[in-house]
Amino acid sequence: MHPIFDADALLLLALVPASKRRPATLEEIVIALASVRPELPGAARLRDAFARLSAHGLLLAQDGGYTLSTGAQALLAKVSKKGDAGERVFSLKQALTDFDSPADQPKIELSAAEVGEAVKVWQASLPPPTKSEKFTARTGIKKGPAAARSGSFKPPRKRDFE
Secondary structure, X not given: OOOOOHHHHHHHHHHHHHOOOOOEXXXXXXXXXXXXXXXXXXXXXXXXXXXXXXXXXXXEEEOOEEEEOHHHHHHHHOOOOOOOHHHHXXXXXXXXXXXXXXXXXXXXXXXHHHHHHHHHHHHHHOOOOOHHHHHHHHHOOOOOHHHHHHOOOOOOOHHHHO
């Protein structure tokens, strides 16, 4: 399977818990993606990943949702369940390079509106930002004890006040 992108591996990793009991809706998949890596891939990359993985027989559309095929489940069984998301994505991308896809499968084509709506549902489920998060987003400056420990915030020197 070529080319292989991070969004492909992230989507497969997110579908494991999302479609464990039944086919997952697009909103459930986006929430699972955010749990794997908080920085979601863009809507266009997510739509392309759905199309690529379904064309190679790794994703199936069933009962109004999406699930992993048996080939994808066998592929994911080879990937370690331990380690951070970066390591798991890397090992899954290596496994995808050796994957031989079956004959052409039907592509799952998602619209930009569908993906945008699923991302909006995920964003609505997030807790509101704290005061310090709002300040950091507005100014780009981190303040407080946690910032001082991380080394990103340094107090001004005496000569700066003269």
